[in-house]
Amino acid sequence: MTYTIGLMHPGSMGSAIGAQLRARGHLVLWCPDGRSETTRRRAERAGLEAEALPELVSRSDVLLSLCPPSAAEETAAQVADLGAGDAGTIYVEANAVSPSRVQHIADRLAPMPVIDAAVVGSPPVGGKYPTLYLSGPGEQADRIVELFTGTDVRPHVLGDSIGKASALKLAYSSYQKVSRVLAAVAYGAADTYGVADELLEIAAKRTRSYLVETDYIPKTAARAWRWGPELEDAAALLADAGLPDSLVRAAAETLTRWDGNRDERLDITEALGALRVEGDLHNLS
Structure with missing residues (x-):
């Protein structure tokens, strides 16, 4: 037809x-x-x-x-x-x-x-x-x-439910596009300090996306108390290099939602639950 x-x-x-x-x-x-x-x-x-x-x-x-x-x-x-x-x-x-x-x-x-x-x-x-x-x-x-x-x-x-396709697209875009922006500022910082080649050498050792490693979400929650301050310093590095630091500072702020889970053994559902706050869920019926 x-x-x-x-x-x-x-x-x-x-x-x-x-x-x-x-x-x-x-x-x-x-x-x-x-x-x-x-x-x-x-x-x-x-x-x-x-x-x-x-x-x-x-x-x-x-x-x-x-x-x-x-x-x-x-x-x-x-x-x-x-x-x-x-x-x-x-x-x-x-x-x-x-x-x-x-x-x-x-x-x-x-x-x-x-x-x-x-x-x-x-x-x-x-x-x-x-x-x-x-x-x-x-x-x-x-x-x-x-x-x-x-x-x-x-x-x-x-x-049959309207919303599934658009949710999938934006969930993927939130990672794929933001990671591209982060790659640009990370490379810019390394280039400023003359270590761009070494950064690429480190990055080349990975062969797959972090997005598929969902089992690492609880580990991230448990380590948030250490990762947050590290990202604050990373944001300072970007600012010193004249690069935007807002994305990295936002990541550090996001990690504070896991502050109460220091070194805890959570599963994925519990980790995501701790990441959310009341009022975050909208129109999911």
Whole structure:
């Protein structure tokens, strides 16, 4: 079965996904109003068909929102303001936004069904295969899986609850992107003191991500009383080197939540419970 997809808006990820859908015989529309010449050229290379927004919305079986996170709600509002009430059209919210924002978008667009989605990985070009995580109503999620069958985008359904895909995306981003920033300031500090090569030699000895070492979370809690002051000094080092120190100071402050667990043997659930404070949990039902 072929579909008509309204793509909002074709950045590097969106245009690459649009090209994948075009290669499978689907019609992919985009709206050029207010877009840059770079975006226009990107859309043309991907074989997308230009259309005014009202016609794009009315013609589409699937509306795929891939835009900067700050524009996600505005984009959904534009669709809602056009009177998009066709329950047969599926709105795929695929931006890196919080579960609460996805729910707000779903409420704004009702009765149009909304699928919470998250792309993890690089754009599907040059042999790259990003995963498209999906959560939301099962029938509509299955249609999105069908849409991407045979493309280099690998759909993966997480369940019927809106919020799971966006939570997964942001949980991963919180580590992956912040660790990149920390790597930059750590390297900058080492470079300032002439030990950058030695830092890289130490780092090269690790072969996998700290994120997979969940068994170390309780150990971190038990050692927080020692690690906190060490990070305060690390923050001072960064400041002396003229580099931002706020991330490291925030990490030191976070460790203080484990101050009452000095050298204790906790399990992961207990360690995470100690890390949280009352009022931290929102909208997890």
